[in-house]
Amino acid sequence: MGSLVCVGPGMIVGAHLSARCRSHIVNADIIFSSCHPLMEDWLKALNNNFHSLQPLYGENKNRRITYQQMITRMMSAVREGKRVVGVFYGHPGVFAQVPHQAIAQAREEGFTASMEPGISAEDCLYADLGIDPGAYGCQHMETTQFMIYQRVLDTCGYVILWQVALAGDISLSKRMSSSAERKVLVKLLMHFYPPDHSVTLYECPTLITDTFRAETIPLEKLTEAKLSQVTTLVIPPANRLIKNDVVSAELAAISKHTGDKI
Ligand SMILES: C[S@@+](CC[C@H](N)C(=O)[O-])C[C@H]1O[C@@H](n2cnc3c(N)ncnc32)[C@H](O)[C@@H]1O
Structure with missing residues (x-):
């Protein structure tokens, strides 16, 4: 049965990868990645069945099309019964649509799918x-x-x-x-x-x-x-925090009341 895990290698090559993300990458049947080229070179050494999704981006190409193609590539491998790992730089769930959508689609089709956090x-x-x-x-x-x-x-x-x-x-x-x-x-x-x-x-x-x-x-x-x-x-902030006197008074009354009881 195929499965999908989306992991994040963090931002700095070789320095941010968690033990869990590393284990998923090493044990995957196939890796798809959308990361910096230097990060991808390093990832290839962990699992050589490695496929970069980066060439799917194109000048003047709508990113929605690219994202759909990335999902299709990963889902085809999941449907073939492979343990698929998607590697998306930083945290795979932070300002990144493809991992969220791919996981939702895999689950909808009855496959096991999950996300591992990374350093964003x-x-x-x-x-x-x-x-x-x-x-x-x-x-x-x-x-x-x-x-x-x-x-x-x-x-x-x-x-x-x-x-x-x-x-x-x-x-x-x-x-x-x-x-x-x-x-x-x-x-x-x-x-x-x-x-x-x-x-x-x-x-x-x-x-x-x-x-x-x-x-x-x-x-x-x-x-x-x-x-x-x-x-x-x-x-950065431009204005000072303004105290909410109504709520503060309400909380002070509760605190006083609780204090009375004690
Ligand atoms: C598609 S989002 C990917 C974010 C990534 N998933 C993460 O966990 O940080 C791309 C945006 O993330 C931020 N970003 C990506 N790389 C960065 C870096 N090296 N330094 C600061 N911000 C970065 C920028 O705002 C960039 O436009």
Whole structure:
């Protein structure tokens, strides 16, 4: 009986892979991967029945078509009765549609399917930039989704925008959005933040010998900033937390009452 497990090798080649993910990779009948080429070279040494899904991406090709083709490739092997492992860089379930959809489809067809977590860009970001998401709260959004839907930003907490290099690409087929599309993003963000609000462009390295990028610029300069496929935009809080006096009073009353009983 075929099966599917989607695993994440983390962000840094050879340094982030969990023992469970490694075991799935080593014991699989066949591996499909969507990772950085250096990560894929390293993965091939763990299991040589290795197939990269990266060539399915194409210039001006709608990413939805690519994603469907990736699912079809993995599902064909599952239906042939193979133990299939899909390796998706970082965490396979974080800002990654293919693993979620492939697992849902495999389960719908009666196959065993599961996901193993990996270290995502989000995890590296907290470590490298010294951010604790629990300090003020942290909102994560895909940049274009933030742009085309009416979303409420909590400016008292961190806001993290993913795929910022694809900001406003509604064709889903570009490798980089245009400066006109980026200007729309900056204009929208300036409804929430002042133009000189400091934002950070973050990129964690693929190799352990490299360092991360944390470039802080004023929001208004984002249109001209150098972005890549792997850039994540970090927007720190712009406003102080405002106390909710009504709820605080309610909790104080409960606390006093409980205290009376004791
Ligand atoms: C399709 S998502 C994949 C995320 C991945 N599954 C993970 O667990 O981090 C691609 C987006 O993740 C973020 N990302 C990917 N690689 C990154 C890196 N090296 N440093 C910072 N952010 C990265 C960027 O926002 C990028 O546009």
